[in-house]
Amino acid sequence: MFFNSLLTNFAALEVGQHLYWQIGNIRLHGQVFLTSWILLGALLVFISLGTKKMENDPKGLQNLLEFLWDYIRDLARTQIGEKVYRDWMPFIGTLFLFVFVSNWGGALIPWRLIKLPSGELGAPTADINTTIALALLVSLSYFYAGLSNKGWRYFEYYVHPTPIMLPFKILEDFTKPLSLSFRLFGNILADELVVGVLVFLVPLILPIPVMFLGLFTSAIQALIFATLAAYYIGEAVEEHH
Amino acid sequence: MLAFNFFGATEGGLFDINATLPLMAIQVVALTYILNSLFFKPVGNVVEKREKFVSNNIIEAKNKLSEVKKLEADLLTQLQTARTEAQRIVNEAEAESDKLYKEALELANNEANASKEKARLEIESQTSAARDQLSKQADDLSELIVNRLILEK
Numbered sequence: 001m002f003f004n005s006l007l008t009n010f011a012a013l014e015v016g017q018h019l020y021w022q023i024g025n026i027r028l029h030g031q032v033f034l035t036s037w038i039l040l041g042a043l044l045v046f047i048s049l050g051t052k053k054m055e056n057d058p059k060g061l062q063n064l065l066e067f068l069w070d071y072i073r074d075l076a077r078t079q080i081g082e083k084v085y086r087d088w089m090p091f092i093g094t095l096f097l098f099v100f101v102s103n104w105g106g107a108l109i110p111w112r113l114i115k116l117p118s119g120e121l122g123a124p125t126a127d128i129n130t131t132i133a134l135a136l137l138v139s140l141s142y143f144y145a146g147l148s149n150k151g152w153r154y155f156e157y158y159v160h161p162t163p164i165m166l167p168f169k170i171l172e173d174f175t176k177p178l179s180l181s182f183r184l185f186g187n188i189l190a191d192e193l194v195v196g197v198l199v200f201l202v203p204l205i206l207p208i209p210v211m212f213l214g215l216f217t218s219a220i221q222a223l224i225f226a227t228l229a230a231y232y233i234g235e236a237v238e239e240h241h
Numbered sequence: 242m243l244a245f246n247f248f249g250a251t252e253g254g255l256f257d258i259n260a261t262l263p264l265m266a267i268q269v270v271a272l273t274y275i276l277n278s279l280f281f282k283p284v285g286n287v288v289e290k291r292e293k294f295v296s297n298n299i300i301e302a303k304n305k306l307s308e309v310k311k312l313e314a315d316l317l318t319q320l321q322t323a324r325t326e327a328q329r330i331v332n333e334a335e336a337e338s339d340k341l342y343k344e345a346l347e348l349a350n351n352e353a354n355a356s357k358e359k360a361r362l363e364i365e366s367q368t369s370a371a372r373d374q375l376s377k378q379a380d381d382l383s384e385l386i387v388n389r390l391i392l393e394k
Contacts, residue, residue, distance in 0.1 A: 029257070048279060054283060054284070065284055069280070069284040091273050093276065098269060128258060
C-alpha cells in the first residue's frame with residue numbers, strides 16, 4: 001500500500017524518463033543535450049567576455065577567470081606533478097568546469113518550469129551516460145598519459161612494488177571508471193530526487209536547506225571528480241624508483 | 242542497449258545507456274579543445290607573463306639591493322681608511338710641531354746662555370779693568386801721599 005503510493009509519487013517526479021531523440025536508428029537522451037548546450041553556451045559566453053580584453057592589470061571578469069585558472073593549475077600541479085601537469089591542465093580544467101557548471105546549473109536553474117513532452121530537464125550529470133562518458137575519458141587519458149610518458153615501462157606500475165599487486169591493479173582499471181561515474185551520478189541524482197520529493201511533499205521553506213546542501217555537494221563533487229582524474233593521471237606518469 | 246525498469250518508468254529508466262554516452266564524450270573532448278584555445282592558453286599566457294615580470298623585478302631588486310650593500314660596505318672601508326689616514330697625519334703633524342718647538346726652545350736656550358756668558362765675561366773684564374784702574378789710582382795716590390810726606394819733611 002505504502003510502497004505503491006511511493007511509486008506513484010516517484011512516477012510523478014518522472015524518474016528515469018527521457019526525452020528521446022531518434023536519429024537513424026540511434027536514440028539519444030535529448031534533455032541531457034539540451035541542458036548541457038544551454039549551460040556550456042553560458043560558460044563559453046562567460047569565458048569569452050572575460051578573456052575579450054586581457055590586460056596586465058586584471059579587472060572584473062578577468063580577475064575571476066585568472067583565479068579559476070590558478071585554482072585549476074594548483075589542482076593539476078599537486079596531483080600530476082611539475083613535469084607534465086601542463087599537458088593535462090586543459091583536460092582536468094574542462095572536467096572540473098563541465099561537472100561544476102552541470103551540477104550547479106542543474107541545481108540553480110528551475111528547469112521544471114519548462115515542460116517537455118517526456119522526461120524533464122535537469123543536471124546533465126544526473127544522467128548515467130554523461131558520467132560514464134566522463135569516467136571513460138579519464139580512463140583513456142591516464143592510459144595515454146602513462147604510455148606516452150613511459151612507453152611500455154608504464155606496465156611496471158602493475159607489478160609495483162610486488163607482482164602480487166597485479167590482479168588488484170588490473171581490477172583497479174575497472175573500478176576507477178565505475179566509482180568515478182557512479183559517485184557523480186548517484187550524488188547528483190540523489191540531490192535532485194531529495195529536493196524533488198521535498199518540494200513535492202512540503203513545497204515551502206523546508207527544501208531550502210536541502211537545496212543549499214545540494215549546492216555544496218555539487219561543488220564538492222566537481223572538485224572530487226577533477227582531483228581524482230588528475231590523481232589517476234599523476235599515478236600513471238609517476239616514475240618509480 | 243541496457244535498459245532497466247526503475248520506479249515504474251514506462252521506457253528507458255535510470256540506467257538506460259545509449260548513444261548519448263559516446264556523443265557526450267565527443268562533446269567533452271571538443272569542449273576541452275575549445276576551452277584550451279579560449280580560456281587556458283590566453284589566461285595562462287597573461288598570468289605567466291605577469292609572474293615572470295614579477296619574479297624578474299624581484300631578482301632585479303635583489304641584485305640592486307646587494308649592489309647597494311656592497312657599495313655601502315665599500316664606502317665604509319673607504320671611510321675607515323680615510324679616518325686612520327687623517328689620524329696618522331694629525332699625529333705626524335703633532336710630533337713634527339713638538340719637535341720643532343723643542344728645537345726652537347733649545348736654540349733659544351743656547352742663545353740665551355751664550356749671551357749670558359758673554360755678558361758675564363764682559364762684566365768680569367770690566368770689573369778687572371776697573372779694579373786695575375782703581376789699584377793704579379791707589380798706587381798713584383799712595384805715591385802722591387808718600388811724595389808729599391817726603392816733601393814736607
